[in-house]
Amino acid sequence: MDTRDKGSELAPAENMAPQTGTAAPPLDLLEAGGDITAAAASLSIKNAPKASSPFRDSLKRLTRDKRAMISLWVLIFFIVLAIVGPYIYHVIGSTYNSDLTGEPIGPSVYHTFAHQEVTHADENPSARYWMGTDGLGRDMLARMFQGLNVSIVIAFLVEVVDILLGITIGVLAGYYGGWIDQLLARFTDLMFAFPSLLFIILLVGLFGPQADQWFGNIPFIKDTGSARLVIGSAAIAFTVWPLMARYVRGQTLQLKEQQFIEAARTSGSSNTQIILRHIIPNLFSLVFIASTLNVSNTIIGEAGISLLGLGVVSPGSSIGLMISDGLEVATIHPWEVLFPTIILTIIVLCISFLGDGLRDAFDPRSKD
Template sequence: MADNSKSFSTGDFLPLSDADRSHLDSEKITAPSQTFLQDSWRRLRHNKAAMICLVILIILFILSFGSHFFQTHNPNATNPDLANLPPKIPGLDINGFNGTLMQSGERINAYAQAHAHAGTYYILGTDYLGRDLFSRILFGTRISLTIALVASFFDLAFGVVYGIISGWLGGWVDTLMQRIIEIILSIPNLVVMVLLIVVLKPGMSAIIIAIAITSWINMARLVRAQTLELKNQEFILAARTLGESSFKIAFKHLLPNLSSVIIINLMFTIPTAIFFEAFLSYIGIGVSAPQASLGTLISDGQKNFQFLPYQMWYPAIVLSIIMIAFNILGDGLRDAFDPKSNRK
């Protein structure tokens, strides 16, 4: 029988040159390793509408909370001699932004008619008391975004914790906690606000307490439902078998898997809270004078809408931009965090 064995020498094993190994790259089928958050951020970046809304919201945050450093006028300072002046931007000679108004079919310089000092201008005009509308809109936007932060805090601090505890413990504890939620849900938000006004005066304090009582309910119910589904999964059962505490399981295993649900629901809770504050201020039981809110600015502007429409249009446009931006960003986050969505 012939011996087919062959001896090998060191020279038979040589490293491949770059040219020889170039074909190996075409055979790779794996993508770069990414975490869930990195992959979600990649998909969110490809959503142009959501990214534009994110930039708009960042700009609004900077303008509203940084208005102390660049506001041209005190938002609460009154000057009846300069009341109801139209918008005027220095160097811009465009009707609607050059300080002119139509009166009796003739366009007049409202600033000259009011005997305003040279160099006086208001970017978005003044209201019926001569207060700077631009500064008041910035102040009102700050209140709306503060309400958004407050609603986010209570959603995360109470809603998430309440939902995890209810879903994780189950049994009679879950039943009792859900009955409490149903009792709170049975009371309309407006009734809660009116009852608070009986005890407190209208203002931010009453609105914040009303949000603290009711805003976290939807988050708690959604987190509870997801917790009930996750707590019977294999990785949770394995952690319990290894003797990990419930607290560690909640923060190490449950929260990462609930992060997408929490973020998405949070982005839809925020515009609801902003609209709630604007509505209360609009009907006169929210932020009280002389403080400005987008709701109070729209209410005041409506009274002069026929003759001075800009007093209502500008705060209404800012409120609409905030609401639309949060909703579109929420849609983008839902698509980015949904593992079943089409990957781009």
């Protein structure tokens, strides 16, 4: 008796299926005389999981960081609130007769950041004014919305300048080396040695009065009292890029020695092509992390110069200006300084936590 036939008869039906973890090949392939091995291989390739990339691995590490993800959602909430909040707030509330003019005014008027009602000065938070009013009777929540908008715009513009200057100078110094590296490195060290706050105060003090004339005709800047803040933002941007340039230079020095750069150079690629196609794309993670960490410093810097009276001026609003105005009555009406301080603290902490999470996710060696 053939033992092979006996074994096949005694074997259960489920044990006859292939043990490779894939489904059995279709019967039509077997009947047509198809190659079972090729069919199984094709099915295995089709069912195999997609290869993971370093970027996907970094995103997975980031999503597992609860502190960073909570911070990200809080920042998204503040950004959406700053953009959409004023439009919603302008339709919430009833109409009342103004104590000054006697005319009826609605929420589209008294819920704006510049509207003043002296008879409603220093009011506690209420159904009409959700965060109360300041010393001139202006809605604190409306001014908070405007202050968040100013902080977001300034942080974005400063980071654009920071990234452009940092990448340009850092890549040129790190890739070419020689006298170019020496010249740019010495200029960067000079900017590091110069006190940033002193430079901002000096620049705004010299050109602040002229800024009202230069930018006074621009609607957004004129209506928000941000003419001097333009000079201050330029000063902030001019003092923050050296750190970005130093990061980029160090990374470029490592990248240009890699084999793929040598292969590109051997294939006839020019220096410009190598920089644009190979060096800069590999700097994105570093630049993104560094710029995220620098956003908090930018927001603090904007609040600081507004606190010193060198940034936004009335009737405009910023978080720093609100803190400055609230300090004068902090002992009597503490909420006027407490609310903007809490908001500024939350934003700065969330940006710092998110920056730490991005650094740990995209550069796990930084933990060591």
